[in-house]
Amino acid sequence: MDDEPLKDWAERRDAKIGRLRAVPVVSGDGPRASHLNPDAPRAVERWNGHVWEPYGFAANLAEAKAILYPEADEPKPTGPVPKPLGSGTGKHRKPRSPTSDGGGRTQG
Incomplete structure (x- = not known):
């Protein structure tokens, strides 16, 4: 049988x-x-490492979640969301010609 080393378990x-x-x-x-x-x-x-010990009391599930997950109550940052891909000239993009109107047709 493969036993886990005591150090890893601890x-x-x-x-x-x-x-x-x-x-x-x-x-x-x-x-x-x-x-x-x-x-x-x-x-x-x-959990103290051996047994579950009393820590607090909550009136309902919503209050208990606020105690268990305090980071969920923090306000999320607002403002513009950065675009992961902006306009550019990557390998997969067709180069724009100076005479292009953006619709694929040339002016003339």
Whole structure:
């Protein structure tokens, strides 16, 4: 059997430390999937390398997502979007002649 070296396993485990998850607070064996109970309160837990420990509380799924993914709340930059390809004379482009009107016909 090919065992993973302990060093590699420890690095992989340590990379997950600090990860957050939101667990719906439902009674009994009710459905725990987030899309089934979006209005249910959530317990936010943090992985410490060994167990999930309490980290916070959210009133619903939307609030939990704001805690888990804070970068999604940051405003996106506005303004002109740069064009990836501008006009130019690449190999695949036909050279324009000075007498061309842009429609492929020559003036005359």
